[in-house]
Amino acid sequence: MASLHFQTQRGSEIEAVFDDLAALRIAVFRDYPYLYEGTINYEKEYLKTYAQSERSFLFAVYHEQTMVGATTCIPLRDETADIRQPFEGSDFEIDTIFYLGESILLPAFRGLGLGHRFFDEREAHARRFGTYKTTCFCAVERPENHPAKPVDYRPNDVFWIKRGYKKEPALRSTLEWPDLGEVVSTPKPMVYWMRALQP
DSSP: OTTEEEEEEEGGGGGGGHHHHHHHHHHHHTSTTTOBOOOHHHHHHHHHHHHTOTTOEEEEEEETTEEEEEEEEEEGGGSOHHHHGGGTTSSSOGGGEEEEEEEEEOGGGTTSSHHHHHHHHHHHHHHTTSOOOEEEEEEEOOOTTOTTOOTTOOOSHHHHHHTTOEEEEEEEEEEEEOBTTOSSOEEEEEEEEEEEOOO
16 A cells, blocks of 8 residues: 555546546456446547536546556536436436446455545545435446356445445446447446435
């Protein structure tokens, strides 16, 4: 941990690290269960959503000059239509929900407590505004017998439950991206997890 340093950016400031963040997202999301065949150009286009939101937040971890971990959050209202979709027309008040984006870390830097730090930083950021009651995120669901699933794969469910999050199977959306080795995007089911934002 002594060799690591941290950096935060908000709103349009995030654009300054688009290249680093895009490269990190591609590197981490190649692994199961995302199996993401990403491109820098696609990533930078997606990340514009965060740069355009005044209340978005990035917490990044660096080893020397290299970004080795990052996490983001943004008001649900400012997210893309695909992410907002399960909440629109429901009993949820979108303007009281803060959406937690990626939580990514290169393998060599895992097991240092940074996963908890990521949640702490994002939840603290959401609390600063005094108007948000709930935080949420979504995660991809793959079939149990997926051929690319590693034998020793352990989902993050236990960690998320310890953080106070509850899986909400009724809240689902569909996102599209190309799996590894593919050039065509295919739909992926995403399920949401939520918790009340503690004061």
